[in-house]
Amino acid sequence: MDMDFGLLAQETVELSNILRKQKQLLDEIDPVFADVEKNHLEPSTSKSEKNFTPSAKPGIIFVLEKGGHTFCVRGFATSNLRFRYQQINNYRDEEAFYRLKMDKDSDPNEIQYYETDTVEKADKIVKHMINRRFPIQEDVICNISDPGFSWWYDDSDDRITLFFKSHGIDRAQNLMQLGPVGDHRKAGIYFNQVFKLYGLLFPVKEFSCTSKSLSITTSDPSSVTFRMFRRIFLxxxxxxxxxxxxxxxxYAEFWHYLDQIAAFRKFWLHVFDLVLEDDQNGQAYIQ
Structure with missing residues (x-):
């Protein structure tokens, strides 16, 4: 089958523009927390930072495989990033290269390091997101019969609206893609079980939760805790x-559920930044 590379390039440019607009929205959506965010973001490193040495904290060692219009993250969790970094660079750690599906003569600079608070959190991210292949442009590939893997977010100053799976067409134009931040089959159950909790956190005007979506409207958009709740997903x-x-x-059990969603979301943002990093001319994914 003949492939129209010009059309693919155009689609990739459009995707990049959409994703960059979403990232710009994240930067602008809550300026009150701009300084706080710097203290909470886990360190990340681009491939251009050649002299980077990770800390001795827990985290994930991974490589990003891109091909066509899909990508896959291969990696594993470790309790000490610096130790494994030294093993890989100084002793050509065969186990690490095997788990990353890399040849031992491969360039170690292709390997990425991502810090987490605990090794348990790294394990959860690995179990949920590693060794899975994702479409770069999910909105184009997936449809009603195949809703895809992402949750989607509809932003409003006084309302949080989450769609646990596909929501109509032109999703990327109208909604923010959160990535694979949770199991859509269980999300509605978790959020419904603690419906009284939201009123303890911030003033709730309206609440609705089904197996497909969650919507919470507050009567006080300036509420600090409401903004904190939004930041988990954004x-x-x-x-x-x-x-x-x-x-x-x-509620403690639900806190751990929210913390897991936050961990998945942050790692997804980090990985997608790396996906876009190679997209300098709009044709990085065409082979």
Missing amino acids: EGVNEFDLDYPFNVPI
Whole structure:
């Protein structure tokens, strides 16, 4: 079958523009927290930073495979990024190269390092997102019968609206793609179980949750805790701790669920930045 490379290039440019607009929206959506965000974001490193040495913290060692209009993240969790970095660079760690599906003579600069708070969090990210192939332009490939893997977010100053899977056509134009941040089959159950919690966090005007979506409207858009709740989904930042009301057992369990969503979202943002990093001329994914 003949492939129209000009059309593919045009589609890729359009995708890049959409994703960059979404990233710009993230930068502008909550300027009150702009300084706070810098303290919460986990360190990330682009491939251009050749002299980077990771810390001794837990995290994920991975490589990004791109081909055609899809990409795959291959990697594994470790309790000490610096130790494994030294093993890979100084001793050509055969186990690491095998798990990354790389030849031992490959360039170590292709390997990426991502820090997490705990090795348990790194393990969860690996289990949920590693060794899966994702379409770069999910909105084009997926349809009603195949809704894809992403959650989608409809932004409003006073409302949080999440769609746990596909929501109509032109999703990328009208909604923000959050990535594979959770199991859409269980999301509605989790958010419904703690419906009383939201009123303890911020003033709730309207609440609706089904197996397909969640919508929470507040009567106080300036509420600090409402903005904190939004940032979990937008930026992958969980600023809540296990004090009241999250010290109640059922709410504590939900806190861990939110923390997991935040971890998946932040890693997804990091990976997609790397995907876009190679897209300098709009044709990086055409082979």
